[in-house]
Amino acid sequence: MKKIILFADPGIDDSIAIMYALLNPEIEVLAIVSSYGNVDKEQATENIAYLLELADRTDVHIIGGTNAPLSGEIPKFYPEIHGQEGLGPIRPPEDLSFELTNFSKIYDIIENNKDVTIVDVGRNTSLASLFLLGENLTDAVQEFYIMGGAFMVPGNVTPSAEANFYGDPTASHLVMTNFDNLYIVPLNVSNKAIVTMEHILAILEMTNHPLVQIMDEVMKYYIDAYKKLVPGIEGAPLHDVVTLSLMVNPDMGRTIRREVEVLTSGEGKGTSIADFRVSSTPSEKNSNIYLEVDYEMFLKDFMKVMSSAGK
Template identity: 75%
Template sequence: MKNIILFADPGIDDSIAIMYALLNPDIRVLAIVSSYGNTSKEQATDNIAYLLKLAGREDIPIIGGTNSPSSGEIPTYYPEIHGQEGLGPIRPPESISGELTNFSELYKIIKDQDNITIVDVGRNTSLAALHLLGENIVEEIKEFYIMGGAFLVPGNVTPSAEANFYGDPIASQVVVRDLNNLYVVPLNVSNKAIITMDQIRYIQQMSDNPLIEIMDEVMEYYIDAYKKLVPGINGAPLHDVVTLSLMANPEMGKSIRREINILTTGTGMGTSIADFRPSSKPAEKNINIFLELDYPMFVEDFINVMGKADGKP
């Protein structure tokens, strides 16, 4: 059983990742940290609260994360990919209003629980704040999994930068510089984690869980957006879900141990760099970059977790 704190900014792929985490019997969600990113923090919070209500898991605290990047700039949102409210065509009912728990509650959760994994599938601002504001707190975390970066492959917001690292490269550089037992899931593998509408409909035939019932509307919107970005694609990559799936099933991917640096200014801002030359040495810290993915294993895991979910508990 993995005890996780999930940092997210839902967003469609973040929302599906939250569903996956809630439905996976091998994952225990201790808290979800809501931050800006694909949408504003306020909207992300309402989206998380909506998903928790559908799942019957309103006992899970929603922690208030950051509102904007470390630079103080106004965040850029992506409604063309995630919709105005972050869930494609779905708008959480007006009666849903997420109640935020103070950020300081994270330190209490970490102190009270053993063997915690932090999974960050959004901008890294809140995770960097956790580290910088809490003396040695990250040393009490067993491992970190983050979705971010692109190594020797094109970016998805600039020719070389991935959205999470580009959204706050200052925070991301703090994370890759200071944290240990870090596992990075970049576009190299997350772009391959494509799920199709046929697979979504198959899952819906298997489960009557309220979370699963909304997946078709959400994924249709997401896939249509990706078809405009990547002509010929037959589905959409679930960047954030595969990060959780690799955390739960590390044998599903292959990684290499290397130091990471992120450019924080200039035309290459957000670009992630590692030395993959044959003569390069492993990182001194346990920093791992996933570069290969067993795609059939990912699809099998996703269908098993989502399709075997029964109705609301």
């Protein structure tokens, strides 16, 4: 079983990833770190609390992360993709009750649990801050799974940059260059993890779990948004879910061990760079980029986890 601390900024894709993590018997969620990204930190926190309440998992720590990138720039949000509140048409109840735990709690959790995996599916600001404020972080954490970057495919914010790395390239560059046991899931892999409304409706026929029951409204909004962005697409890619699925099922994908650099300014801001030439050498540290994913294997895993909820 993987014990994880999940960094997220829900956002629809992050929300489905949180559902997947909470429902997967191979994952123990120790805490969720709430940060800005798809929505502001306050809304992201409320969304996390709402999902934990639906899952009856209020035992999971909600930890307050960062509000803005290391540069101090005002972050840009994406209501056209995720909705004003980050859950498409759904709004968390106004009387939602939860406790936001101090950021320093992350160090306690790492110290008290062996073999913790950190998964960051949002902007990397909070994770970079964790490194800057602490000591020997990469020695204490078993591995890091990061959803971000784009290699040999276009970006989704600029011609070359993916949204998470573009949102705080300074933080992403720090993580890429200082962390060990790093597994990066970029757009060239996550774009392939497409889920359709037919898949969602099939899941809903197999479970009445309260957490899963909101997926139809949420995913319809997300898929409709993607159909406007990518004409001809039949569903929407679950970038963050496939990151968790690869963590649990590493044989589902193929990796290459390479150093990664993230450009922090100029026209190439947020662009991720690695040397894939035949003459290039593997990274000295354990830095791995996913290049391929078995889509059928991913879909089978996603359907199984989500449809078995409450059984």
